Amino acid sequence: MLHLPGEGPPDPHGVVVGPLDLAARVDEALAVQAVAFGLTVEEIGVRRHIVLRHLTSPGVRALGATTRTGHLVGFVYGMPNDRAHWWSTVVEPYLRDTGHEGWLDDSFVITELHVHPDYQQHGIGRSLITTITDGSLQPRSILSAIDVESPARHLYRALGYRDLARPVLFPSAPTPYAVMGAPLPLRR
DSSP states (O other), X not given: OOOOTTXXXXXXXXXXXXXXXXXXXXXXXXXXXXXHHTOOHHHHHHHHHHHHHHTTSTTOEEEEEEOTTOOEEEEEEEEEOOTTSHHHHHHHHHHHHTTOGXXXXXXXXXXXXXXXXXXXXXXXXXXXXXXXXXXXXSSEEEEEEESSOOHHHHHHHHTTOEEEEEEEOOTTOSSOEEEEXXXXXXXX
């Protein structure tokens, strides 16, 4: 299978990572997130508004993982961090307490990264995150992940992310999170 310049390599299942018009495919992306993350219909509605608002931020970029038939099975999006954004205002005191507040400056934030469960454990998440961060002008990347030992946390650590602050409590989130950071480019 041929892929365009700037796209990640196809996986054995015919999935290709490449640019994604997230505004046009937001409902498909949120359907993947809903299955991968266990979201309710109400939560999807809230997140739809958030994603569309994020897409107006300077430097935001999105990639999708699509099958040969064009079915979206994974996506990632992120942007240069802005201390005025809600996420930064929530995590800043936690990072300050651990001496890592400087990570909020000159970092590329992985805002969302989700792969449909039927396509997990095939390198798609790895391809999504490495491809999007390879295009970053910032020297490092930060993200938040649920603070449990999971395949996602294992992947992030394998790529060079380390815990910067934990547990981090987001308003209305029932579980604690960890804020993780890695220098770019990510480890291979």
